Amino acid sequence: MGKLTPVAVATIAIVGAVVTACGNGDKRDGASTLAVPGxxxxxxxxxxxxxxxxxxxxxxxxAMGLFNQAWSRLCPGKKVLYKPTGSGIGRKRFIAGHIDFAGSDSPLVSEQIGPAAERCGGNPAWDVPLVFGPIALVYNLTDVPAVTLDADSMAKIFTGLIRAWDDPILAALNPDLDLPKTPITPIYRSDLSGTTDNFQKYLTAAAPQSWDKGVGGEFHGGVGKGAHGSAGVIAAVKANPGAIGYVEKGFADQAGVPYVQLETGNGVVPLTQETATNAVDAVTFAARGNDLVLDLTSVYGLQGPEAYTLVLATYEIVCSGGYDPDTGAAVKGFLATAATEGQADLSKAGYVPLPKKVRERVATAINAMQ
Structure with missing residues (x-):
């Protein structure tokens, strides 16, 4: 296929915002109407x-699989080769220049910002959120449905202060359940994990008196068994009676394991697509500009029976400039597709699509990439 000079320009209108995706590339005839209205x-x-x-x-x-499907539908032959190695490894590999972009449930930390800009030829790297996901607390108890926990009891379980399912604190949260004497085995991520980081950030914000262990991709609770990756957490919970672990809702649904309800202080909230979406709608940005780091503390503090507040945002970490023309055009094309048509089927996989205000900022950031 012949190469075009960078004169062909297409626009992607995302609820009032516009992304311009242009650059050298193979010409494909015709435009496609995406699943996102307008x-x-x-x-x-x-x-x-x-x-x-x-x-x-x-x-x-x-989600990356769904984004890939959307991109290949629009552009036959296009694909992202994605390896689910964990957020921490992804960021390190991106900074080292081994991959075109990283997927991460946590944005770049302060000591990574300078090296990432150096990797991007002196241009800053940007954190671009493309999907939200609720974190499910999955557990292994026979014939015990719908266990309820609050942030304080989660913190005490994952620091070893609550060691059995019939603990009085858990009994008070579940007055209608006959909880067994089974010992609790916390299951945590043994690899550097954005899910761990988000879980610990939630506990820090929602249970500050019981969780003083800090945040980050390494688990700091000090008890339990480690497992590699989200699939590893599911496998470890299923293999250990009495176990409990944190994992994204989509993995839990796929595995068919139960997960807890959340007591937020003013009612018990089941984890559903609707309650997770209600929580995500409250998200705010940490700062202005095109590095789209989100502030989830606005979500963690919600109370009431409508919002499941234990959620994470997952980002693509990309160079704002400095790619060679072919790579840059492809990265922009992929991001633009993922932020539009790629959002259509996310809810079927347990994710929450981007709210309007986030889609608008994502569109502006993609448009600003050089």
Missing amino acids: VTVGPAVCGGEDTLSAEGSTAQEA
Whole structure:
């Protein structure tokens, strides 16, 4: 296929915002109408390289598959080769220049910002959120449905202060359940994990008196058994009677394991698509500009029976500039597709699509990439 000079320009209108995707690339005829109302995409999202490399978050593995499907429908032959190695490894591999972009459930930390800009030829790296997901507390108890926990009891379980399911604290939260004397085995991520980071951030904000262990991709609770990746957590919970672990809702649903309800202080909230969406709608941004780090503390503090507040955002970490033209065009095309048509089926996989205010900022950021 012949290469075009960078003159073909397509626009992607995302609820009032516009992304321009342009650059060298293979020409594909015609524009496609996407599943997002009012969104159209033209052939320039198919520009640049046919194959991109990425790795990182296991939480977004299924979402990446859906994004890939959407991109290949629009642009036959286009794909991202994604390895679910964990958020921490993904960020390190991106900074080292081994992959085109990273998937991460946590944004770049302060000591990574400078090296990431150096990797991007002196241009800052940006954190671009593409999907939200509720974190499920999955457990292994026979014939015990709908266990309720609050942030304080979660913190005490994952620091070893609550060691059995019939603990009086858990009994008070579950007056209608006959909880067994089974010992509790906390299951945590043994790898550097954005899910761990988000879980610990939630406990820090929602249970500050019981969780003083800090945050980060390494688990700090000091008790339990470690497991690698989200799939590893599911396997470990299923293999250990009395176990409890944290994992994305999509993995829990796929495995058919139960997960807890959340007592937020003013009612018990089941984890459903609706309650997770209600929580995500309250998200805010940490700062202005195109590095789209989100502030989830606005979500953690919600109370009432309508919002399941234990959620995470998962990002693509990309160079704002400095890619070679073919790679840059492909990265922009992939992001633009993922932020539009790629959102259509996310809820079926247990994710929460981007709210309008986030889609608008994502569109602006993609448009600003050089």
